[in-house]
Amino acid sequence: MENTTQRLIPRSGLLQVATNYNRPSKEHFRYESRSDNKPSKMEVNRVFEKKFHYQKPKENTWQLPSPNEAFSEYYQFDTLQQLKPKLNDVKCKLNNYTIEDWSLHTRRQDPSNEIPWRLKNETKAEFVTVAWCKLFECLHAYPLVKGPHLNSLHLCELPGAFIAALNHYMYSTYKKEEVEWRWLSTTLNPYYEGNPTSGMITDDRFMFHTFDNWLMHDDFTGNIINRNHIEQMQEHCRKRLEDNVQLITADGSIDCVDAPDCQEEVVATLHFAELTAALCILADGGCFVVKMFTMFESTNVCKLFLLNCIFEEVHVFKPATSKRGNSEIYIICIGYRKQTKYLPELLQLMKENVGCANILPLFPRSYLPNDFFLQHEICARLFMNFQIEAIEANIQTYEVKPTRRQVIYKQHFRTETANEFYARYKVCSIAEQNKVLYGHQATEENCKSAPFCRGSYTEREMAKETTMEERIFSFHRYINNLEKILDFNYDIQFQEEYDTSTPELHIYRGAPFTELLSSLFAHPYVMQLHQKLKEMLNRDPIYMLKPNCIADDEEMQLNLNMHGYSLLPREYFIGLLDTIYEKQTRRIVLSNVAFLTHLSVSVLLSLALFVFGHLSISTGPNFQIELLAKCDKYTQDQMSALKRIRDLLAEDANVLCIMPIEKLHRNKFANTLMAYNNQLLMKNFKLALDN
Structure with missing residues (x-):
């Protein structure tokens, strides 16, 4: 077969499509002369039409080769590799712009900026984010949902905006009594x-209520990059979705801000x-939406x-609400042919x-048809x-201060773009009872992305x-600024009385870990600071203040020289529980101890x-942190609770984790503990820098 990088003449229409998209319209440069501005x-319309459709040959020559040929050869395509430096040369022009100012500027320039606000x-839509808007566009622009009965699976989904958008689509498109939708994620x-803070989204507002x-x-990580986990997902979909997943979305990415x-x-x-x-999971005839970048x-x-080769239609789409200056695109696959x-x-x-x-x-390179590669190259150049x-x-x-006419024009452009979004996609409200989190109290985001990426790339x-x-x-x-942002300058005084009861434990099992890489029991800014300091100092800065524990009047040794210091050792809890059980300890005082894990x-x-009350x-x-017994003598139920917890750990x-997730987050106890941990960690961090 001929070299796939050879320049070929496309079938009628393909090159013309690309040419029309690549060049701004004449209207684009004439807006200042318009009488109505x-x-x-x-x-x-051009904002909404960033699309490409692969045109398959009628002869059906795009077919899978034998699996014996898979993963057998390394190669690159010269014509595509030549595009990389062209794009990177333009990206390099951004190297000296501070990320904070540039992000604010591009948001203001984005014609779709008004859509999420509206x-x-x-519309009072649920859990609206830019991701919500992007999937909503995909659902309306392509026939991804065939009817009111739907099973869907959502990969790399946190914080959950795709699920909320799909729910809004279902209940605004079909009648409530018609909708039968089940989803997993x-x-x-x-x-x-x-799991490292740097590699995941920690906003659990949606997940908390739909866990x-x-x-x-089986390891509780949620990591999809694992063969066993894929097979486990297959099994769950067989049991819970009857092996009939008709729509799968995949919105995963990795932060590449320092490797653009x-x-x-x-x-x-x-x-x-x-x-x-x-x-592996999608049902025959199903649809797949996956986020990609350059190609x-x-x-x-x-x-x-x-x-x-395996879908009836493949489209490439950049939604109007996708940030214009990034490489993000969505691959829309319709009509899965599972028996290919x-x-x-x-x-x-x-x-x-x-x-x-x-x-x-x-x-292998020789199996990629020339007509496919030509279309792919056109697509890559287009986006x-x-x-x-x-x-x-x-x-x-950014460099030239806009005129008043230009500012007014941009305002009109944003408004007209939002109007077109509403008209094109027939946006309407849905009833409160049809929202995913109906009946749950609204919770604020307490886990925003940490601000460590600041300044310019240079x-x-x-x-x-x-x-x-x-x-x-x-x-x-940075610490001084962070203390001001998070308002750490206040003393915490928290007391809670409980009526001791029979344990209602909920056991979560997973892979043991020996290093603390994240925690929802401290602010994400603080946890990212922890990781950065650990990398710089080559030691863990969490326990600079000496931790100790007093059981009644007897001090217990708290050995934190294991598990990289960050973790309270399981062995310590077992010893503490043994002491309480044997001596029926009335009072426990833990000093300078950070509680950062669910365990x-x-x-x-x-x-x-x-036990204590x-x-x-x-x-x-x-x-x-003090635990104080309310009675002079433990009851049999309290002794049984101690033994049960101790045996579980041992x-x-x-x-x-041994308690339901919902009891450990988003309540007065959890908020107080997070504030306590934040202040304790920041004090330790400052000591680590000074020593």
Whole structure:
């Protein structure tokens, strides 16, 4: 077969489509001369028409090769690789812009900026985010849902906006009594402290109320990049969705802000796992929506060829509400042909390669048809040019102060774009009782993305070469600002009385971890600071203040020299429970001890609920947590509770939590404990920097 990078003449229409999209319309440059200073209908429509449709040959020559040929050859396509530096040269123009100012500027310039606001405030839609808007567009622009009966699976889904958007679509498209929709989802689990903060979203507002619908696998990580976990998801879908998943979405990504030129390579392993999971689980005739970015690498070329071989239609779509200057696109796959020749054997091979660091292209170079590659190249150029055009326009408006007419025009453009969104997608409100979280109290986001990525790319790169003294000074300055932002300058005094009762335990099991990488029992800003300090100091800064424990009047040794200091050792809790059981201890005082894991917090709360009956938390004058028994002698139920908890910890190393998740978050106890941990950790961090 001829070299697939050879320049070919496309079939009629393909090149013309790309040309029309690549060049801004004449109207785009004439807006200032319009008498009404408003965008034309053509300009508004252009925001919504960033699309590409792969045209399959009538002869059906796009077919899967034998699985024996899979993962057998490494190669790249020269014409696609030449596009990478062209795009990166434009991205490099952003290197000296501070990320805070640039992000604010691009949001203001985005013509779709008004849409989320109107959905929240006028339509009163549930859990609206930009991701909500993007899926809502996909659902209306393509026939992804065939009727009111639907089973769906959502990969890499936190915080849950795709689920809320699909729910709104279902109940605004079909009558309430017609809708029969079941869904499952998976994501990196924010309740598992072995998952890194930098690699996951920690906003659990939606998950907290729908936790039973989230698949966290047998290790409780929620990590999709694991063959066993994909097979476990298959089994759950067989049992709970009757092996009939008609729609799968995959919105996964990895933060590439410090590697903007390598985004495609960084997310390749995740996207391969998403693709494998979806194709193993999706029902025949089903639809698949997956987020991707640029498509220059041979591995992505092969993924797109695979999708074209096994789906009736494959579209590439950049929603109007997707930020114009990024590389984000959505691959829309319609009509899964699950019985395609060689597909079952190929999926088995793909599962075996999930998690491999360096995955070769799926197919040999010679098996990719020239007509497919030509279309793919046109598609890659098309969306690259969309991005370049947006970046260049944003730079121009950033550097040159806009005129009054330009400001008014942008305002009109945003309004007209929002009007078109509402008209094109027939947006309407749905009844409160049809919302996913109906009946649950609204909760605020307490886990926003941490602000460690600040300044310009150039400044962040230069900071890597600074001296230790300069970095310490920078951390002190950051800590001072963080204390102001989070308002840490107050003493915590918390007391709670409980009527001791028979234990209502809920056991969560998973893979044990030996290092604390995240925690929802401290603010995300604080936890990211913890990770950065640990990397810089080569030691854990959590326990600079010496922790201790007093049981009645006897001090207990609290050995934290194991498990990297961050974790309260399981062995310690077993010893503490033994002491309480044997001596019927009336009072426990823990000083300078941070409770950061679900295991430690659930043990603490279970002791308060089932044994002691009184819990107090204070930060002044010392950091102390006190458990105080309300009676002089333990009852048989209290002794039984102590023994049961102790045996659980001693006999099963996979126990990660012993209380229901809903009792450990978003209540007065949880909020107080988080504030206590925040202040204690920040004090330790400052001591670590000073020593």
